[in-house]
Amino acid sequence: MSEFLPANASNDEPLNNQDDQPGQDAGGEGANASSMQRLLTEALRVSMCRAPRWDGLPASPGLVAGLMILYLLTHIALQRVMIIGPAQFYWQVFASGWFYFAALAWGCYRLRPVRLEAQETHLGKAGTSMAPDASHLFTLALAQDLVLNVALLSFSAVLVRAGWYDLSGFSLRMQWLVYLAPSILALCIQLLFLWRAGDRRKPGMLVVVVVMLIALGLDASTRSMNFWYPRQPAKSSEDATDKSPEITQEIFEQQTALLTKKLADIQPQRPGTIDLYSLTFAPYGEENVFLNETSMVSQVMAQRFDAQGRSLQLANNPGTMTSLPWATPLNLQRAIAHIATRMDVNEDILFMHLSSHGASDGELSAGMWPLTIKPVTPADLKQWLDDAGVKYRVISISACYAGNWVAPLSDANTLVMTASDADHTSYGCGSKSDLTFFGRAMYDEQLRKQTLSFEAAHAAARPIIKQREEVAGKSDGYSNPQIAVGEQIRARLKLLEQRLQAQKPAQAGDVAAIKTEP
Numbered sequence: 001m002s003e004f005l006p007a008n009a010s011n012d013e014p015l016n017n018q019d020d021q022p023g024q025d026a027g028g029e030g031a032n033a034s035s036m037q038r039l040l041t042e043a044l045r046v047s048m049c050r051a052p053r054w055d056g057l058p059a060s061p062g063l064v065a066g067l068m069i070l071y072l073l074t075h076i077a078l079q080r081v082m083i084i085g086p087a088q089f090y091w092q093v094f095a096s097g098w099f100y101f102a103a104l105a106w107g108c109y110r111l112r113p114v115r116l117e118a119q120e121t122h123l124g125k126a127g128t129s130m131a132p133d134a135s136h137l138f139t140l141a142l143a144q145d146l147v148l149n150v151a152l153l154s155f156s157a158v159l160v161r162a163g164w165y166d167l168s169g170f171s172l173r174m175q176w177l178v179y180l181a182p183s184i185l186a187l188c189i190q191l192l193f194l195w196r197a198g199d200r201r202k203p204g205m206l207v208v209v210v211v212m213l214i215a216l217g218l219d220a221s222t223r224s225m226n227f228w229y230p231r232q233p234a235k236s237s238e239d240a241t242d243k244s245p246e247i248t249q250e251i252f253e254q255q256t257a258l259l260t261k262k263l264a265d266i267q268p269q270r271p272g273t274i275d276l277y278s279l280t281f282a283p284y285g286e287e288n289v290f291l292n293e294t295s296m297v298s299q300v301m302a303q304r305f306d307a308q309g310r311s312l313q314l315a316n317n318p319g320t321m322t323s324l325p326w327a328t329p330l331n332l333q334r335a336i337a338h339i340a341t342r343m344d345v346n347e348d349i350l351f352m353h354l355s356s357h358g359a360s361d362g363e364l365s366a367g368m369w370p371l372t373i374k375p376v377t378p379a380d381l382k383q384w385l386d387d388a389g390v391k392y393r394v395i396s397i398s399a400c401y402a403g404n405w406v407a408p409l410s411d412a413n414t415l416v417m418t419a420s421d422a423d424h425t426s427y428g429c430g431s432k433s434d435l436t437f438f439g440r441a442m443y444d445e446q447l448r449k450q451t452l453s454f455e456a457a458h459a460a461a462r463p464i465i466k467q468r469e470e471v472a473g474k475s476d477g478y479s480n481p482q483i484a485v486g487e488q489i490r491a492r493l494k495l496l497e498q499r500l501q502a503q504k505p506a507q508a509g510d511v512a513a514i515k516t517e518p
Helices: 033-047 061-081 091-095 099-111 116-129 134-161 172-197 202-221 249-264 289-304 329-342 378-388 402-409 437-447 454-472 487-502
Strands: 087-089 228-230 276-282 311-315 349-355 392-398 414-418 482-485
Touching (some): 033 061, 033 134, 061 134, 099 134, 099 172, 099 202, 134 172, 249 329, 276 289, 276 329, 289 311, 289 349, 289 437, 329 349, 349 487, 378 402, 392 437, 402 482, 414 454, 414 487, 437 454, 454 482, 454 487, 482 487
Parallel strands (some): 276 311, 349 392, 392 414
Antiparallel strands (some): 414 482
């Protein structure tokens, strides 16, 4: 901490200008428990926007080290509390996240470069709440950061444990606002403290505010890794989603080759035969339910709708990075364009199933940290289908508020069906679910076993979903799955159904159980 001393001060000079008072421990390297208690008590006061009291406040390298250790221990403990169930510790995080502390140390020196005694005659009464020097300011600021961190993480942990921290129903912008709100509140409290404890020169304070905001923005935008990640039972070594996957250059190169191979494997159309091509899309990679569902749907299309060899899965999941192409907007656009070259766009049908969390504005959640993936919108999907020239379309959206997709995609040549209307959430998309309620009823039970009609399956699934949601205690009302069917696609699907029935497809008992593609 010697870098915080004024030029005219010796390194042997005590940091506390009150350290000769009885009962006060300025703290050298051996700061004791009473010093830490005094410091944390004052940190609690300034965290409640009270003016700091510097009289007898200790500051030393030992205290700074102790506060950093306390910060890390409490951060690790509270992050673990926020995960329900088994979790895996990720020790590599110790090497990240230090920019904010560096910015805080710089800001303290920027605001209090010299001891208070040198400015007492200039400051007068206003100097009573100002820090003696940068070392005292940084020590108390660090203690305040510890108090604020414990308070905000504890509050978040309570929300998580009570099941009130599900942001999947909000738009991406609202999710960011909720995510950043506690950090912004803490920063405002800390900046108020720094203003009171600094030299109160507006230009200098403005620079500190800008730097601290940049530090907060960098921390939020880079989405710092957590110490803990949920440990989920895995069906195989590839299914583990304990922590963020390691995405290397080799993975990127494999993904490029994998997409090329999967596209090349798609079989061409058969002249005079109405073929169904299947394309599934699971863009949210932090829960297995979406991969499970799209894998199941892909199997049903292959085994019941004669789409074997004409199916493609796009998925984001740590367990399939070497077996399935990523579910990104560009990959989806390329897949649609390529499939259009393999099918007869004026005769065949393209079936698409998109499964993810959904927001109130219809946006589907996308991502698999550390990948940043832009969500696909209804306008995007319609544009890509139009550009590819695909005429007959069956589009299935399994997500909350999926009804927002119906109107933008509907036309005479399109069937659009969704797991919910535009005002309600769907159900069964949590980390403990194998399939969503919609996916299970619509595809696993109806189309797999009962019917080859999408309309009939949807009509039969609706009351089943409603009854299961009521039993499960869904609090925001019936999801109300939607469907819109154009006259031209209805006729085309009827012809497909007749062909499939004439082929006498395998019985339901012959269909393989749900599994994730290896």
